[in-house]
Amino acid sequence: MKQFSHFSHRHLLNFTEVEEEDEIICSGCELNLSGSAAYSCTKSNCSFTIHTSCFELPQRIRHRSHPKHPLILLSSPPYSDGEFTCDACGESGVAFTYHCSTCSFDLHVGCASLPESEDCDDHEHSLTLFYSFPKEEQDSIFICDVCHCPVAKNCWIYYCKVCNYGTHLDCVTAQECPDEE
Template sequence: MESINNEDKTMIHISHLHPLKLIESPEPKPMCHACNMLCSNQSYGCIQCYYFLHITCATTKRTMDHPSHPAHTLKLELTPPYHNGPYGCDGCGVDGTSFCLRCGECSYDLHLPCAAIPHQVKHSSHPHQLTLVYENPYSPDTEGAFCNLCMKDLDVNKWFYLCTSCDFGGHVECFSPEKLEVLSPGLQEPHHMESYGAAQVGNQTNNLLELQLQLRRAGQANAIINAGHSLSSLA
């Protein structure tokens, strides 16, 4: 179990041999070893080993029940669980090479930032609340789905937001709120997050949302690159 010492602002974390200290992240910003994204202004770090974790990544629970996979509990894995390389995140489709939340029985894997996406959001473009959809709600042969905000194609086999009453919705990155008040329930250890003030928790939750959006953008970029490679092979 991870433990936090509030007096000297250190944490003992399962992923590292040395205590991690809550510090101002050095410049240039280092990569978080849990999600492979740049650290925010504050992080838990071991300067000796140049090892850093976002606060939200460092305080992720060892196990959690996630609505995208209700049949089984997800367990925190510190390395990709597959011998042949990265895992594919079942939330966004982007490959992961670091921490994940996993159901070994079903080979179901999530990036930590993806597990933090709020299940429901309210958006100024629509009068009703939108719910995060984890599985294709339409018939398998449905074609022509698009995002009602950006009007671009929507892959309904990946997570997206939807108002089922109005059939209105779209990409997670389009409908994600500018400010995130809370994370997906059950992601963090409550007694860990009590160590921080409300403003700091708010900053960290919004940082994790931005990390998730970065993953989405990375997935889009990879898709464009792969499409270019495919076209080149036809030339």
């Protein structure tokens, strides 16, 4: 069986299929691996496993939300507490982050690859990804038009300027409110 190396892990990895009933969390994006192709550590006492898509992530990207500097893929947060807060969704992470060391800017790998526009079941127009609140919304509390929960001021949103309709990043495709802190 062919074995693979990855910058984020010191042991060799095997390509594997994760069964639906397996409850394994990706060591890269922190999402469930059920029913996915993945790479797993060859050491029996090591639980490192990542999606094939996380295995193939570029180690350096340019992102429209942070145009001044490139973002570097780190296998773990560079902070002393071992966590980062995503500048897109406001949620914490302990695994892969796209990071700018100059600005202490961090993105979950999933947030770094969000589409520039999305269709929402509850709205007739396509919604555009905004990296900050639209000017007309910056002085008020913005309420998600899907879950009706407030959207944190520093978080990205999907928004329709025509209708003043906006959603949390998660709510554009899901019909529930993301965890609020």
